[in-house]
Amino acid sequence: MDIYVNFLPPTPHNIQMEASAEVNQRIARITAHLHPSNLQMEENSSLRAANCRAKGGAPGFKVAILGAAGGIGQPLAMLMKINPLVSVLHLYDVVNSPGVTADISHMDTGAVVRGFLGQPQLESALTGMDLVIIPAGVPRKPGMTRDDLFNINAGIVKTLCEGIAKCCPNAIVNLISNPVNSTVPIAAEVFKKSGTYDPKRLLGVTMLDVVRANTFVAEVLGLDPREVDVPVVGGHSGVTILPLLSQVKPPCTLTKEESEYLTNRIQNGGTEVVEAKAGAGSATLSMAYAAVKFADACLRGLRGDAGVVECAFVASQVTELPFFASKVRLGRTGAEEIYQLGPLNEYERVGLEKAKKELAGSIQKVGNFPQTIFRSPISWVELQQFN
């Protein structure tokens, strides 16, 4: 049985524990199971292993967050720590993961948290994971498109996916890093190259588009957003984000003006936040919420729950493009079924053609830039220069 460790503050109770031989034996067992990265983080801490008690791992899934110290990563880590389906939570980043790990590990929820810092600890962070969520990479600033992030984020995603291919090739991957329309095809290329590609397990996260669509449609209709379900298909950038307003649940009738306003607002939701943050990044809190909503659906699918359906950007035959976002049914092996788009109205048919044209370019870009994909890992200095 695995023994998981929480480091406890030195209360009188714990200090008393130290005196007993039985406890010393238990501590010896614990330290034998301690992960090297935990030990490394412990060296930076005033707490000692002598103040530990072992506990059995709760049933659940093992989840890694790569980019866990970032604007999305931190609230995402916090929300995943609350998720009862998670038994082990690995937090990996190239900076600041010890602090985030120490902070989140104090939450009195079931998941055991372990931190991993920097490339040498990537493999340890990934080994044994069921689900890997990737919000690693640089965000937009006002005036930039998501495509402007391609050069730097392509290299980051490539390195992380090489680690996944090596250490947890059967994990479900939730890819958040932008531009999703290109980073998902990049990840697919990396997995193909390593012989581990399973299209069902690679999911680009477009949930924020659905979350926004539900919110904005609910506002217009005067409904509770929790009652609204809007399918959003295509991709995750500008006109590739195509809300199917004719398929809103509960069924409703929107005027032409309302449809145009809503489509435009949903397509530009990311830019709305980037401009409001005025240089301090892009959506992080709503994205963390959306990422957790999506990850929870993936975990319920992995558990074998029936009827788990969400939108995601996946390898697809729904259109002539190799990747496309649409509703997918999530199961034990990932995206087990990909749904057709269903009947579209004229406005949506025109939107679909525009979306496909732009999306084709983003997917094509991956093939055009092998030197970007196969460059060496991004250094911390490069990241700072970008920021």
Ligand SMILES: NC(=O)C1=CN([C@@H]2O[C@H](COP(=O)(O)OP(=O)(O)OC[C@H]3O[C@@H](n4cnc5c(N)ncnc54)[C@H](O)[C@@H]3O)[C@@H](O)[C@H]2O)C=CC1
């Ligand atoms: N799919 C979606 O709907 C959305 C995607 N995003 C994208 O998510 C990404 C992250 O956004 P934020 O969290 O706001 O950025 P951030 O800059 O606050 O955080 C990114 C984190 O990634 C880490 N990182 C960089 N290189 C890494 C590497 N090689 N390995 C591990 N970690 C690494 C950084 O140290 C940092 O902690 C951006 O590309 C952004 O455009 C943002 C919002 C929505």
Ligand SMILES: O=C([O-])CC(=O)C(=O)O
């Ligand atoms: O707009 C951005 O750069 C971040 C993002 O993808 C979103 O908020 O939808």
